[in-house]
Amino acid sequence: MIFSTTDTIPGEEIATICGVVSGNVVQSKHIGRDFMAGLKSLVGGEIRGYTEMLTDARNIAIQRMVADANEKGADAIVGIRFTTSAIMDGSSEILVFGTAVKLAPR
Template sequence: MIYSTTETIPGKEITEIVGVVTGNVVQAKHIGRDIMAGLKSIVGGEIRGYTEMLTEARDLAIQRLVASANEKGADAVVGIRFTTSAIMDGSSEIMAFGTAVKLKK
């Protein structure tokens, strides 16, 4: 499966728009990460625990987006975008969305 943030795939012709596909993940904070984040906020710098958590969440959201496109019989997903939102105190959602398409063979 080809997937891209661009609206086209170089060297490929889009023949059909299958539809919008999404993949999302809701992540909750971990008490250990919160303690380390609190300490890190005092001295400054990257909060690696949160960086790792968000990277894992983004990767899982992409996997779910690709699975959704495969279920619809798509060859590729174009125009992928990401959004985040707070769901409730202590948790947030990352969503990937794009357009599933068929490509000329």
């Protein structure tokens, strides 16, 4: 599956739009990560535990979006965008969405 933040795929022609696809995940903080983040905030710098958590959550959301596109029979997803939101104290959602398309045969 090809997926891109651009509205086209270089060298490919979009034949059909299959529809909007999305994937999301709600991730909560881990007490151990929170404790370490609190310590890190005293000295500054990257909070790697949170970076890893968000990277994992983003990858899960992408996998779910790709599965949605596969169910629609798509070859690619264009115009991908990411958004985040706070769901409740201590958790947030990562949502990824785009347009599933079928590519013209070569």
